[in-house]
């Protein structure tokens with residue numbers, strides 16, 4: 001991390017959380033004193049409105065987990081970026097590997113969703129990451145470089161883009177890459193961002209995600225070019241999420 005990039009610790013609740021989970025959210029909001037990182041919880045769509053009202057006036061931000069590229073229209077079951085914003089979200093996770101796999105999302109649709117997020121004034125958190133087969137073939141950096149090249153539109157700035165590197169094989173598995181491997185991939189992401197966006201790239205935050213827990217967070221967050229974390233399972237428990245946020249300094 002560098003002084004110019006304030007760390008961001010974001011919790012991706014995925015398809016978890018009923019209304020009763022508000023107590024966990026409140027515990028996070030109540031525990032932020034002394035934490036200097038930015039913090040965000042991305043609950044399922046159904047909880048965004050209630051959660052956003054609940055955390056109003058606190059430092060905790062609320063984000064979505066996906067959006068449709070269009071502003072409105074005949075798209076049954078979908079949610080637009082404008083709707084997320086209207087419900088109180090300030091950011092949206094896009095291109096998560098679970099969306100790429102479950103919904104066959106490719107880089108072109110993700111790029112359109114990033115533009116939709118910008119149109120609505122949301123901060124997109126664009127996820128990239130390789131499969132185990134790709135890692136074993138030595139292709140991790142090439143894969144994420146291609147994903148950043150193809151899923152991030154022209155016009156990215158330090159203020160309007162966050163990237164999250166999430167190796168697919170590390171998600172929910174308890175396995176993490178070595179810190180050297182994380183440094184190598186984050187360096188490759190910084191490189192392609194610099195090639196495309198020049199000096200702005202210095203300020204774009206690159207989060208690491210995949211089995212981040214209280215006991216490995218400090219080591220992962222200390223890696224060069226790691227500017228925060230995108231946390232899945234451990235973000236469902238306020239105490240674990242706060243411990244990870246504290247590890248960011």
Ligand SMILES: O=C(CO)COP(=O)(O)O
Nearest residue numbers: 012171172210211232233
């Ligand atoms: O996919 C993730 C966050 O988006 C990571 O999930 P886990 O932290 O549960 O491995």
